[in-house]
Amino acid sequence: MTQRQVAAFVLFAVCAAGCRDSQPGDTRAASVETATVGERRLAEPGEDDGQWLMPSKTHDATRFSRLTEITADNVSRLQHEWSFSTGVLQGHEAAPLVVGTTMYVVTPFPNILYALDLNPPGGRLKWKYEPAPMRAARGVACCDVVNRGAAYADGKIIYNTLDNQTVAVDAVTGQEVWTTRLGDINRGESMTMAPLVVKDKVLVGNSGGEFGVRGWLTALNVADGSIAWRAYSTGPDADVLIGPDFKPFYEQDRGVDLGVTSWPPEMWTIGGGAVWGWISYDPDLNLIYYGTGNPGPWNPDSRPGANKWTAGIFARDADTGMARWAYQWSPHDLYDYDGVNENVLLDLEWNGALRKVLVRPERNGFLYVLDRATGEVLSADPFVYTTVSTGVDLQTGRPMEVEEKKPGFGRVVHDICPAAPGGKDWQPSSWSPITGLLYIPHNNLCMDMEGVEANYIAGTPFVGARVVMKAGPGGHRGEFTAWDPVARKAAWKIKERFPAWSGALATAGDVVFYGTMDRWFKAVHARTGELLWQFQTGSGIVGQPISYRGPDGRQYIAVLSGVGGWAGGVVSGNLDPRDSTAALGFVGAMGDLPEYTTAGGTLHVFALPATGATP
Amino acid sequence: MRVQPVVLLIGAASLLAGALLSACDRRAGTRPPPSAGARPEHVAQVPLVPGRVVAHAGIVNPVGSDAQALEEGRRLYNWFNCVGCHFEGGGGIGPAFMDGEWIYGGSDAQVFDSIVSGRANGMPTFGDKLTIEQTWHLVAFVRSLDDSEPARDRSTGSGERVR
Numbered sequence: 001m002t003q004r005q006v007a008a009f010v011l012f013a014v015c016a017a018g019c020r021d022s023q024p025g026d027t028r029a030a031s032v033e034t035a036t037v038g039e040r041r042l043a044e045p046g047e048d049d050g051q052w053l054m055p056s057k058t059h060d061a062t063r064f065s066r067l068t069e070i071t072a073d074n075v076s077r078l079q080h081e082w083s084f085s086t087g088v089l090q091g092h093e094a095a096p097l098v099v100g101t102t103m104y105v106v107t108p109f110p111n112i113l114y115a116l117d118l119n120p121p122g123g124r125l126k127w128k129y130e131p132a133p134m135r136a137a138r139g140v141a142c143c144d145v146v147n148r149g150a151a152y153a154d155g156k157i158i159y160n161t162l163d164n165q166t167v168a169v170d171a172v173t174g175q176e177v178w179t180t181r182l183g184d185i186n187r188g189e190s191m192t193m194a195p196l197v198v199k200d201k202v203l204v205g206n207s208g209g210e211f212g213v214r215g216w217l218t219a220l221n222v223a224d225g226s227i228a229w230r231a232y233s234t235g236p237d238a239d240v241l242i243g244p245d246f247k248p249f250y251e252q253d254r255g256v257d258l259g260v261t262s263w264p265p266e267m268w269t270i271g272g273g274a275v276w277g278w279i280s281y282d283p284d285l286n287l288i289y290y291g292t293g294n295p296g297p298w299n300p301d302s303r304p305g306a307n308k309w310t311a312g313i314f315a316r317d318a319d320t321g322m323a324r325w326a327y328q329w330s331p332h333d334l335y336d337y338d339g340v341n342e343n344v345l346l347d348l349e350w351n352g353a354l355r356k357v358l359v360r361p362e363r364n365g366f367l368y369v370l371d372r373a374t375g376e377v378l379s380a381d382p383f384v385y386t387t388v389s390t391g392v393d394l395q396t397g398r399p400m401e402v403e404e405k406k407p408g409f410g411r412v413v414h415d416i417c418p419a420a421p422g423g424k425d426w427q428p429s430s431w432s433p434i435t436g437l438l439y440i441p442h443n444n445l446c447m448d449m450e451g452v453e454a455n456y457i458a459g460t461p462f463v464g465a466r467v468v469m470k471a472g473p474g475g476h477r478g479e480f481t482a483w484d485p486v487a488r489k490a491a492w493k494i495k496e497r498f499p500a501w502s503g504a505l506a507t508a509g510d511v512v513f514y515g516t517m518d519r520w521f522k523a524v525h526a527r528t529g530e531l532l533w534q535f536q537t538g539s540g541i542v543g544q545p546i547s548y549r550g551p552d553g554r555q556y557i558a559v560l561s562g563v564g565g566w567a568g569g570v571v572s573g574n575l576d577p578r579d580s581t582a583a584l585g586f587v588g589a590m591g592d593l594p595e596y597t598t599a600g601g602t603l604h605v606f607a608l609p610a611t612g613a614t615p
Numbered sequence: 616m617r618v619q620p621v622v623l624l625i626g627a628a629s630l631l632a633g634a635l636l637s638a639c640d641r642r643a644g645t646r647p648p649p650s651a652g653a654r655p656e657h658v659a660q661v662p663l664v665p666g667r668v669v670a671h672a673g674i675v676n677p678v679g680s681d682a683q684a685l686e687e688g689r690r691l692y693n694w695f696n697c698v699g700c701h702f703e704g705g706g707g708i709g710p711a712f713m714d715g716e717w718i719y720g721g722s723d724a725q726v727f728d729s730i731v732s733g734r735a736n737g738m739p740t741f742g743d744k745l746t747i748e749q750t751w752h753l754v755a756f757v758r759s760l761d762d763s764e765p766a767r768d769r770s771t772g773s774g775e776r777v778r
Contacts (some may be wrong), residue, residue, distance in 0.1 A: 139700070139737025142708060210699070452693070459739060461699020461708070576713040578762075579705020587705055614723065 030609055033154055039045065048508075050549025055149040055194045055503075056093035056428065059281040060345040063430035064506050065547035069555035070608060071509035075101070075523045075532045078606050081556070082122040086601035088112065090572045090591040091564020093426070094149035094194070095544035097157070098558075099171055101551045102126065104157050105560065109138060109145035111161045113169055115601075119551050125606070127174035129167075136165035140185050140459060141192070142210040142584070143566030144573065148426065149194035149544065151202065154222050158202050160191035164391065166204050166220055178225035182206070186459045188213045196279040198288060198318050201228055205275025209293040209338060210584070212462035215273035215310070217290060219321055229321040233273030233292040233309050234259045240309065241321045248325045249375040250397045252306065257338070262306040270456055271303065272296035273310035277340025277426055282356070285373060287315045287324055289358060297454035298336050298420075299464030301408045306331040311339040313360070315375060325375035327397060329362050334406055335366045335388065335449070336420035336465075336584075342428045344370060344438065348486060359485050361429055361440045363422025364399060366392055369485050381488045383481055384423035384444060385472050388416055407465070412450040419447035419469045420584065421566060428544060432506040435526050437482040439490050439512045441500035443567075444472035444479050445589055467585030477589055480504075480514055482529060492529035498593065501567045503544030505557070515541025517563055518596040521604065537561035538605060540597040554607050562601030563593070572599045658728040660719050676723040678751040680759060691749055695741065697757075697771025704760035709738060715763025727755045 002291040014472030030066045048066035057063045061210065070078065086092065090108035097104040100587060103116040103123065113129040138145050141162060150159035156177055164183035169176055181205065188211025195204045201219040209215070215233035231241040236257045248254055255261070260268055268581030274293035281288050295310035312328035330337045344359040348369070358372035365388075366380040380392035389399040407413045424442035431438050447469040454464025471477045478496035483489075498517035505513040510526040517540035523533040538565030550556050564572030569583040620660040679686045692698055700709035710718060718731050730750050733740030745753070 028626070135735050136733075136737060136739075139739055141709065141737075455694055455696060457696055457744070460696035463699050573706060574711065574714075574716075575707065576705040576711035578713055579703045579711070582702045582705025582711070583707040584702075585704075587707075 001453050011139050014539050016504065045072060048549070049526060050098075051100070052098045052186065052546040052548050053094070053149070053152040053188075054097070054196060055544055056196075056278065056280070056342065059196070059198070059283065061278060061280040061342050061428070062344060062433070063080050063428060063504065063544075064432055064508075066508045067123070067547055067549060067555040068508045070507060070511055070547075070557065071281065072525050072532060074608060075509070075511050077608055078161075078523065078533050078535075078557070079609060080535060081568040081605045081607050083605065084114070084116060084123060084125075084501070084564065084603040086112070086114070086560070086603065088562070088601045089599040090601075091144040091146045091568050092560040092601040093146040093541045093565055094560060095546050096558050096560065097150055097152055098507050098546065098548035099152045102121055102171070103558065104150055104171070105150070105603060106150045106159050108147050108562075108564065109133060109141070109162045111147055113150065113157060113174075114157065115171075123205030129169045129176065130466040131161045131165065131167050131179070133161040133163035133165070134185065137185050138191055140188050140208060140211055140369050141190050142207070142461070144564045144569050146192050146565050148192060151195045151197045153197035153202065156222065157193050158222070160195060160204055160365045162190050162192065164189055166191070166192050166195065166202065166225065168222070168225060180220055180225040180227070180521070182218055187211075188462070193276045196281065196288075197222060198281045203279050203290075204290065205290070207274050207275070207276040209272040209274040209296055210461050210463050211459070212270035212296045212456050213272065213274055214269055215275050215292055217275045217314075217321075220518060224598055231314070231316065231321045231323070232259070233275065234263070234268040234271045236260055240323065241316065242323045246323045246325070247374075250327065250399075252331070252396070253308070253326055253328070258306070258308045262308040264303060264305065268359065270296060270462065271307060273309060274338075275340065277338070278342040278428060280343045280358070282372060285356070286318050286370070288318045289313060289315050289345070289372065291329075291341060291343070293338040293340050294333050294336045297462045297464035299407070299409065299451035299454055300332060300334045301451055302454055302464060303332070307333065308564050311337055312338060313343065315361055321567070327370070327375045327377070329368070329399075330364050331398060334401070335416060337362075337422055339363065340426065341424060344429065344431050346485075347429065350378060350486070359431070359438060361424045361438065361442065361483070363418070363424060364389070365418045365423035365487065366399070367483055368392075372437065379485075379488055382423075383440065383483060384479070385417050385421070385443065385446075387446070407449045407451050409451045409453070412448060414448045415446050416449055417446040417472055418443065419445035419589070420449075420467060421445060421469075421586065425499075425501070425566070428503045430504040430506040430512065432512075432526055434508060434510065435482075435506075436486065437484055437526065439504040439506050439514075439526070440483055441502055441504050441514050442479055442481060443499040444474065444477055444495075445469050445499065446472050447585060447588075463584070464582055467588075468580045469585045469588060469589035478516070480524070480529075482512075482526070490607050492528050494524065497589070498540075498596075499567045501565055502559070505545040505547060513545040513557060513559070514542065515545065515559055515561065517542065517559070517593060521545075521559055521561070535604070535606070538569060539563045539600045540571070540593075550607070552610075554610065557606040558603065560601060560603055563597045563599060570594060571597060616626050655724040655727055658724045660725065660728075676682045676754050678748065678755055681756045684752055684755045685759050688752040688754075688759070691745075691753050692756050695744065695753075697753065704762075712757055712760040713762050715761050721758065721761065722752055723758070726757055727751065730754065
């Protein structure tokens with residue numbers, strides 16, 4: 001056996017014994033394959049394999065690193081090791097991947113994929129892959145031309161391009177293996193989400209909730225990019241992949257073709273429910289979980305009915321795509337509360353029994369705990385300031401809405417909290433099994449909203465609302481909250497000047513990392529929120545931090561800076577802050593961002609000093 | 616519920632609406648009212664012209680920029696969803712109009728051409744959706760959103776003004 005083969009063999013043996021228990025994300029197969037990309041040191045049972053193969057780290061979406069070299073005691077000595085400019089100026093929302101000894105970075109449009117060799121100090125560019133998406137696709141990207149990352153499987157790096165292609169690139173050579181076009185910009189579709197690979201399939205969804213798209217999730221075969229199945233978010237049961245196994249928990253979700261009958265005639269064909277967020281996977285139940293986006297148009301008077309299955313969640317059979325249960329966070333959504341946030345799959349002690357739950361910091365401002373086998377809402381508590389509902393009725397699962405906060409044609413409703421980007425938008429949280437806390441980067445925003453007429457012209461915006469956002473109570477626009485889902489309350493909270501629009505990373509060293517739009521990359525104590533270390537980047541941070549073990553055995557932290565996204569569009573899109581309705585009203589709350597940051601994407605890598613390190 | 620029937624109609628006809636609209640508009644476009652004026656041809660997007668220095672194309676907006684023209688322009692700006700990308704001039708999906716930085720030129724003819732032909736970085740081509748007269752009304756309204764003083768035109772280089 002060569003050294004490489006030995007590494008692969010031992011990795012397999014170790015993983016066969018312990019990886020399943022220690023890493024619910026079922027990374028075993030991927031670990032074995034990485035010998036083709038670079039050799040790994042060995043992982044002990046219960047340890048981290050040192051890689052980062054998907055943006056959520058594992059299929060349960062905890063984004064938790066088990067590496068322990070960097071701790072709350074020593075993180076103050078963390079230093080900047082190296083950086084790499086992506087050459088792109090738009091919002092960098094992606095998580096880097098680390099596979100073997102190679103790091104992969106996917107940029108916003110034009111969606112360049114960089115492969116960086118981690119062996120030489122400071123990294124070295126191995127190759128770049130340029131999919132050359134259509135520039136016209138920029139015209140149907142609602143909220144900057146972002147991309148939220150790639151996934152690794154079967155020797156391939158797989159990701160989506162803004163112009164609706166899923167591409168698979170050979171992780172070693174950078175050669176394109178396959179590419180599949182899944183949508184059409186002339187129907188307003190784009191793609192920004194990060195795929196999730198489950199067994200032999202890669203799951204992807206569309207964006208375009210502000211363009212009257214019809215949302216879908218599509219499963220492609222990893223081997224050749226052929227389409228295995230597609231599940232629409234609206235329309236007849238046959239299109240939504242609802243069959244005999246569909247057992248929703250709540251009465252209002254049972255019936256035939258509700259994806260048609262909960263809409264005015266034909267409106268479901270342009271009704272949104274885009275699938276642009278996060279997907280989780282439970283290998284024991286063999287179910288995938290993902291959310292659906294807002295209904296279109298925003299103006300709710302245009303679409304009487306519950307607008308199924310928008311602003312909700314599906315549990316589906318991972319192999320066939322057939323729905324097992326569904327639930328709407330915001331039936332007949334009034335405020336652009338896309339339901340696409342991450343679903344963190346945990347086994348929690350709940351009223352004395354261990355329960356398979358799904359924890360969801362939802363855009364509508366509630367932190368939900370669901371039974372992930374049945375879809376029952378076990379709890380729903382506000383984690384932000386809320387004026388539009390007084391709670392969630394656990395008998396029906398429905399939010400209890402405040403009548404006077406309902407917007408409509410020609411009526412301006414003031415102080416809608418949370419605002420359209422929600423208590424929390426796409427920015428993913430991280431769970432530490434050590435502290436039992438979910439670390440949530442989120443917003444503190446309110447808005448004024450007026451319904452106006454919406455005219456559907458395919459390929460153009462379909463919104464029908466005039467929105468102006470502003471800071472929530474306290475004047476700060478962001479928060480970083482550590483939430484205890486069992487105690488159903490916050491353990492601690494940090495206020496941020498701007499929306500906390502980056503992902504979070506919790507580590508076994510009791511350190512939590514996140515970035516801010518005003519250019520700070522921060523390490524805080526997982527138990528107290530105390531600021532332990534910070535580093536100033538060149539541009540604001542809206543990316544997802546990761547941690548990995550380098551070829552030298554040291555623990556590294558990596559994050560992309562490069563402000564943008566919906567929240568940062570005033571900088572990345574060079575918008576005029578005098579128009580408070582600009583960028584769907586987000587500019588109203590972000591007019592001072594240009595005083596704090598300019599645009600520009602850079603990868604930053606951090607580690608403790610090599611001397612004195614304790615690998 | 617005043618507008619609901621309209622929306623229901625839009626919804627019910629969604630599969631056909633685009634085709635019908637564009638067909639109607641195309642018919643209308645072949646018979647522009649006398650006030651519509653001519654469509655500009657060969658509009659330069661850039662000021663670099665090999666061999667000679669030229670002024671901007673001389674065509675000016677035949678519908679003018681009085682209150683009536685601007686109001687019609689505003690109506691069309693909303694109806695054709697221009698507002699969904701450019702908002703009230705601050706921009707979003709598309710660039711801002713308020714700041715006086717006209718990427719593809721800020722003259723009447725250049726703005727007209729941007730609307731009709733589209734631009735490479737995401738501006739759709741509306742040439743088959745709008746009559747010439749509608750386009751000129753949009754030009755008037757879009758230019759009125761520029762409240763930089765005086766308006767700067769990136770396409771003509773530093774210091775050159777377009778109004």
